[in-house]
Amino acid sequence: MSGDKPRRVRGQAQEPDEAAQVEAYLRAHPGFLAERPSLYRTLLPPRRVHGERLADHMAAMLEAERARGAELRATLEELVAHGRHNAANQARAHKAVLALMAARSAAEALDIIVQDWPDLLGLDVVSVCAEGRAVLGARPLARGTIARLLPNGSPFALRSRATDQEALYGEAAALVASDALARLTLASGGEALLACGSRDPGHFEARQATDLVSFLAAAAAVALGRG
Incomplete structure (x- = not known):
């Protein structure tokens, strides 16, 4: 009959609308991204800012990058300090061995x-x-x-x-x-x-x-x- 709904062929699964599912989930959980700031590093920012919410979205992404940059700077400073510490220890060891060479x-x-x-x-x-x-x-x-x-x-x-x-x-x-x-x-x-x-x-x-x-x-x- 023309009024009947089309029947799904057995064994043929419908393609899920993933984008719609993601959108629905984010709408139901508005704090999801705020609780996981690291995800902002994997997201593309909007091309233009329209309204306060998109501006906040871009600000969050920028803040995530700033945090990442601070982490990298801290790691670099630690490596530099470690290198200086090793150089100081080498100088100490050389002085100790030179002193030992004087022993008769x-x-x-x-x-x-x-x-x-x-x-x-x-x-x-x-x-x-x-x-x-x-x-x-x-x-x-x-x-x-x-x-x-x-x-x-x-x-x-x-x-x-x-x-x-x-x-x-x-x-x-x-x-x-x-x-x-x-x-x-x-x-x-x-x-x-x-x-x-x-x-x-x-x-x-x-x-x-x-x-x-x-x-x-x-x-x-x-x-x-x-x-």
Whole structure:
């Protein structure tokens, strides 16, 4: 009959009007975009401003871009500050190794590391620890301590929360919140450790590079191996 409504063919789905659905949803939820300002970065602004609501829409998009720009500037400033910090640490490490080169014996090298390196490196305490008699005059450690602190033969550990402070730093233990540990590869083959401690909990952390610690440990191992 001519008055009958057209029937949908079974299995043939009608195409949804997505634009109409989106528009209906936004009309029903007028605060949707205001609660999700990051979406403005993906939207195209209207070509012309007609009325207060469109002006607000464009202002929101501009504000989202300003926020993004501020975030990028903050990230850039952080990177620059990090680079300056690394450069300062490299200069400190070079001065510490130059001072160590003046040592004429292992005993003098140990004195320079323990007494001079804290100031030169901007730390609170630097200690040389050894198991047995691997390094004469070093702070003694119980057998197996280094393997426990540096498991699986690891050469380094940068720790934001130090442990074993009494064993590693003795009377200066209370000054250490974070530290860097480096295994010393001695010509004698003994087990020894360079421990660098700071009262700042964030001075050392696992994400940091270990190149400077490696450099200092290598220089210390050579100097402490002298006769």
